[in-house]
Structure formats: structure tokens, C-alpha cells
Amino acid sequence: MRILNEHETAHLPIFVIELFGALGDVPKDLGQSIDRMTELIYEDKFWKTFEGHDKAYEFAEMFWDLEQDLPEDSPLRERDTFKSRVFLGCGIVLFCIQFAMLGQVVYGAVFIQNVLAFSPFQTGLSMMPVVLTIIVMAQVSGYLFDKVPFRLLAVAGTLAISVGFFSQAVVLEQNNIIWLVPGMMLIGFGLGLLASTVTTEGLSHVSQTQRATASAILQTLRQTGGVFGIACIGSVINLIEKDRIAMVAEKLEPLADKRYDLQVLLFQSEQAQATATDQLRAHWPRALDELKDITTEAIAAGYYLGAGVVLLAAIFSIWSFSQKGEPEIAPDTLEQD
Structure with a gap:
């Protein structure tokens, strides 16, 4: 991994430094920065860290105060562009x-x-x-x-x-x-x-x-x-696929319990999981053609x-x-x- 040099660190936005500092784990390189941001977004740790919208709003106010304290000639205050x-x-x-x-x-x-x-x-x-x-x-x-x-x-x-x-x-x-x-x-x-x-x-x-x-x-x-x-x-793609998969499962499988299993297999097959595709081919072969149409749409x-x-x-x-x-x-x- 490439370590951030002094020039890159100096030009990091203030909110990035403060955000990772608040989480108690300032990244040391670019790879760690990506991993930490992915963890915040996809593991829902942002709101857990800031304890909901109120804390996040207070944190945003802190960023605003930091910006207001910058010198008038600071390049970070330039908005003429x-x-x-x-x-x-x-x-x-x-x-x-x-x-x-x-x-x-x-x-x-x-x-x-x-x-x-x-x-x-x-x-x-x-x-x-x-x-x-x-x-x-x-x-x-x-x-x-x-x-x-x-x-x-x-x-x-x-x-x-x-x-x-x-x-x-x-x-x-x-x-x-x-x-x-x-x-x-x-x-x-x-x-x-x-x-x-x-x-x-x-x-x-x-x-x-x-x-x-x-x-x-x-x-x-x-x-x-x-x-x-x-x-x-x-x-948009996920919303359409979710809706269409539910419709296809209802059309191909009248039993509620098996219909749920079919929906799960359709989602897994859409994510290119070979095992799910094999099970669909064995039990619901028509579903594979339907899945291609769903993906295309x-x-x-x-x-x-x-x-x-x-x-x-x-x-x-x-x-x-x-x-x-x-x-x-x-x-x-x-x-x-």
C-alpha cells in the first residue's frame, strides 16, 4: 500500500480528518481509507457512531465552525471559481x-x-x-x-x-x-x-x-x-429486479413456502452464484429465462x-x-x- 505523503495529508478535507479522528482510527494509507469508508457506509456504523441524526447534525455544525475559523486568505475559503x-x-x-x-x-x-x-x-x-x-x-x-x-x-x-x-x-x-x-x-x-x-x-x-x-x-x-x-x-436496477422477481416467483410457484425459496434462489442466481443457478435449472428451469429478461429490463x-x-x-x-x-x-x- 502507498503511504500518504505530507502534501497529500495537508490537502485532505478537514471533515475527513475529523471524521476518522472521531472514530478513533485515523487511516495511515489509501487502502485503509477505502476500507474504513466502506465499513462506515455498508455496515451502518455511521449512525451508530453519531447516535442518530441529532449527533450527526452537531458534527456538521462543528465542521461549519472550523470553516468559519479559517483565515480570510486561506485557499479553503476561496469560492470565486x-x-x-x-x-x-x-x-x-x-x-x-x-x-x-x-x-x-x-x-x-x-x-x-x-x-x-x-x-x-x-x-x-x-x-x-x-x-x-x-x-x-x-x-x-x-x-x-x-x-x-x-x-x-x-x-x-x-x-x-x-x-x-x-x-x-x-x-x-x-x-x-x-x-x-x-x-x-x-x-x-x-x-x-x-x-x-x-x-x-x-x-x-x-x-x-x-x-x-x-x-x-x-x-x-x-x-x-x-x-x-x-x-x-x-x-433503480435493484428496485426493478426485486419487484419483477417477486412477480415471477408468484407466477411459477403457487405454494408460499416454495415461492420464498424460489425468490431467494433467483436473487442468488442474479448475483452469479453457481449453486443457486444449478438448483433453478433442476427445479424451475423456466425461471432462468425469466431471470435473464428481468436483468435486461x-x-x-x-x-x-x-x-x-x-x-x-x-x-x-x-x-x-x-x-x-x-x-x-x-x-x-x-x-x-
């Missing part, structure tokens, strides 16, 4: 793209392996159209960045990603990887246009003294979008959500980015003696 409409737009675009993309990477692989029965290696190869299109468009985007207004790039890129997700959601029920390739290429086209140009455009609209902070903000928004994407898309709904979020980014881009793409904040100049 979001005064730039273009910078704000770049942050929103990065958030929305990553929101959809992590959902596609995770649940797209689930669909290809569980429904199309591809091996992990075949699954990786089947998603190469996205990667190859990104490689090609990344070479073109730098040239276009200097030739056309950035608003055009932003709208075209986000629309391409949105249409790519929408088209994949429509054809998922065909259960054929060939039908997914056009959508993958559209997604790669949009990502290739925006992968580097969004950050470049955003940083060009803040002062030179704020660019380090602004870059960190943009990357934080991008990563946060991915976290929200996994959570929201996963919640649920992941398609997640793709529709991702398409909608990126479409909102395209609409926001029309307002946020000026037609000529001229910087709204002039670069710093040296004072003359």
Missing part, C-alpha cells in the same frame, strides 16, 4: 458524464456476462468499441478545440453520449452484442470529444492562482458523479436514467458556454514596479 459560468458548466458536464459512464461500465459488464454468457475476457473485448472510438476522437478533439466554439463540442459530445445510452437501452432486449456496438461508438465519440477539453476549458476561465484548486474541484465533481451514478442506477432502465442525466448536461451546456468560448476571467498580470 464558481462565479465563472463556464467553469460551473464544465463541472456539471463532468459530473453527469461520469454519472452515466460508471453505470455503463459496471452494469454493462453484468449484462454481457450474465445474459449473453460471455467470459470475463470476452466481455472486455466486447467493450472495445468504446475504447477505440475514444482513442480516435481524442486525437481529433484537440484540433477541434482550437477551431470551433466549445459550446458546440460540449453539446455534440453530451448528446452523442445520451443517444448512445438511449440506443443501447432500446436494443438490450435483442440479447445480441452486435446491436450494442453503435451505441458504444456514440458513447466513445462523445467521451473522446470531452475527455480532456472540458478540463482545459474550465481551467482557462479561472485565474492562474486558482487553477490548482479549480483542477481539484473539477476532479472531485467527476468522481462524485461516478459515486452518485453507481448509487442511483444501482438503486432492469439494466435498460438504468441506461435510460444515464441517458437522461447526460441529456440534462447537454441542455445546461447550451446556457453555460458562450458562443465564442472567450475566457470570462482574464489571466493574472504581473505588477510593474
